[in-house]
Amino acid sequence: MTKILVVEDEKIIGEMISMYLTDENFTVCRVENGKEGLEELRQFNPDVILLDLMLPDMDGIEVCETMRELSDKPILMISMNTKVNERVRALNAGADDYLCKPFSMQELKARIGVAVRRYKPAFTASSAEEAAAAQEIKWRGIGLDLQKRLVLVEGEPIETTFSEFELMKLLYEHPGRVFTRDELINALRGIDSYVNDRAIDVHITNLRKKIENNPKEPQYIKTVWGVGYKLMPV
Incomplete structure (x- = not known):
């Protein structure tokens, strides 16, 4: 309950x-x-x-x-x-x-x-091998532990809010793809949930503080001016 x-x-x-x-x-x-x-x-x-x-x-x-x-x-x-x-x-x-x-x-x-x-973790697996593979994803110095809902930077766990994690997971699963703010809003929005452009910018700023060496000159989460954001391999 x-x-x-x-x-x-x-x-x-x-x-x-x-x-x-x-x-x-x-x-x-x-x-x-x-x-x-x-x-x-x-x-x-x-x-x-x-x-x-x-x-x-x-x-x-x-x-x-x-x-x-x-x-x-x-x-x-x-x-x-x-x-x-x-x-x-x-x-x-x-x-x-x-x-x-x-x-x-x-x-x-x-x-x-x-x-x-x-x-809550939202994955299912039909075997122990699939479960182990789904539990943690690694890519270019950043990892996502789906079971524990943790972002890992160079193996070190970084705690995030669930909204930050959902944004990171979406960007992470589609490296290089540009997501508009509306797409990111729709990904986070529940039934009449309060999410707007400013909220997305705040979440991205907080994520950068947690994963970037220099948040003011981000290497991972790039701003595409006038459009939105994308995750870049480095």
């Missing part, structure tokens, strides 16, 4: 989310501040985290950054703030999605479903 950690200090909203998700057969743990959220991240070990941007004891962005350091599980930021710069801040802090209040419970469930599907 999928476990959801809800970090929400508004009692009515928190209870509504918890009751709905429980009725939908999720296991829910709800806390009301950042400190308790970090504690339950370790103890409850959720599959998905719903994190409010405004908390009574800590800035939600700070909590998100700390959670991302401790876990690669999907983080869905929820907030009444609809400003683009706040969404960008959340993505830069490691959030995988951003949901503006008020939102429908059906939309929330859909986004949780997308997060779970993307995080």
Whole structure:
């Protein structure tokens, strides 16, 4: 059963989310501040985290950054703030999605479903040999461990968010192909999920910081100006 950690200090909203998700057969743990959220991240070990941007004891962005350091599980930021710069801040802090209040419970469930599907390994193999081959792909100094959802650079594991991993996997499987921003958006977008050009640029920037020797002069992920991005062999 999928476990959801809800970090929400508004009692009515928190209870509504918890009751709905429980009725939908999720296991829910709800806390009301950042400190308790970090504690339950370790103890409850959720599959998905719903994190409010405004908390009574800590800035939600700070909590998100700390959670991302401790876990690669999907983080869905929820907030009444609809400003683009706040969404960008959340993505830069490691959030995988951003949901503006008020939102429908059906939309929330859909986004949780997308997060779970993307995080879980999505390969099958008919034999032990095929499974071993599918588990790790290596190419020009970069490897992808599909089972552990890790990017490896010169054999060293680099943790990514599930959105970053999905982008890397798509580029990795088609080296040299130019993907438009719309194609990358469609690859990440779930049912009405918030993904736009700026979100793609943020994810690419974060990936470059993790895999490139010099992110300002990338050798792997190249920008094709006016179009999108491609992964280049080096």
